[in-house]
Amino acid sequence: MERITSPDLIRNTAEYSGFFDYLPYDALSYAQLHRFDANEFILSEGQIPDYFYLVAEGQAKAYLTHSNGKVSLVNFLYAPCFIGEMELLNAQQKAVALQAMIPVTCIALPMQQCRKSLLQNPVFLRELCIYLSKKADRNSRIYTHNIAYPLENRLARFIQITVHNEIYSERHTEASEYLGVTYRHLLYVIASFVQRGILQKTNFGYKIINHEALKQLASQN
């Protein structure tokens, strides 16, 4: 983790990410930038964070470990988002692990110094409420969809969400974790999509050939 304390850089980042509009001025005066490399752990599981993070750039994945030792991917976090809000609110549960998937840049606010100011600021609290309510809603819908549909529909949807330049290139290991199925089963369904002329394997991923069929599968929601 790299720490940056240059006020100009912090301010630029805050403005660029949109966080500047609702951060109290005195909280911002304590801010640092924390940069994490890809694959670095932003937080390990159960760790109590010293900083409230506003994720300005990057994405991460959240893990939790079940009591039988099995590790599950909970979800992906995409900037702009928050990390540590439960601890900020003194409402902590056992923290999940967070691992950067690509380089991640956070505006880091030390909790001790900033908690009071943040928790008395209605502008900030409203934004936090909006973020949390959307997060809760989105997760509920994802969860409900996952329970209701077989993998082929869920994968189609996942492909639509993650496709870039017509190419689906997520790591199967991560996709299977996220979709809650075995690697083998994911591969089986992908092979089925290829056999059905929906996807075509290329050197750098899978190209979507039949958008309509994919859309049909994805829209079973």
Add this chain to the structure above:
Amino acid sequence: MERITSPDLIRNTAEYSGFFDYLPYDALSYAQLHRFDANEFILSEGQIPDYFYLVAEGQAKAYLTHSNGKVSLVNFLYAPCFIGEMELLNAQQKAVALQAMIPVTCIALPMQQCRKSLLQNPVFLRELCIYLSKKADRNSRIYTHNIAYPLENRLARFIQITVHNEIYSERHTEASEYLGVTYRHLLYVIASFVQRGILQKTNFGYKIINHEALKQLASQN
């Protein structure tokens, strides 16, 4: 739905439920009580609520309809909780349907008159943040558990959560909806529990006979 406007009754309810401590006084002056009978719809799907509800008593279930017409149970709501927070925050997504499972009593705050006051009150906003963050966390853990474990573990856990006086008596229709499995499959696993001496069928539900075995199954998390 029954409306009550008696200030004494409203105040008593607010105090009893704990909501009184963080409702702005001026919001409370607009409050009503709304009472819903069991099975009554508190909100239908997609309905934009006129009131922000603080659920003081009772429980409800939340449904959403997928694009293929399939209806899924999203989760159960237990008092004390909120209804309509996304609309209050002007962050509405398509609303889920909410149906009372038992009689439900809500403190009803008209959004138009109360929004401004509520959204400027740090005490209220903090409570809302805490509620939303716990809700998001709890849902994520439930979702992750559901994806990671087969039905027998999930059912064991569900039984532990809902058992009353040693008796599990949830309606199979609701349990199967909630657990995201077919009725038949739920019945199959329950029959398996009975055959294994974990549960015993009685006239009014299933009695837990082997607590240790149930605990073992439930704690695979």
Add this chain to the structure above:
DNA sequence: ACAGTGATATGAGAAATCTCATATCACTGG
């Protein structure tokens, strides 16, 4: 009393998903 409706219960075959095994490829560090 009876029809209608929702809840409960079982059997059987089909389909989705898991588990295990095996192999190849790509990248990294020594």
Add this chain to the structure above:
DNA sequence: CCAGTGATATGAGATTTCTCATATCACTGT
């Protein structure tokens, strides 16, 4: 260059879960 590691890919059998069908029970309203 090579060993180690993680990612990708396939086959096959086992297990979990779904679908369909059927029947009975309990309750409600006419």
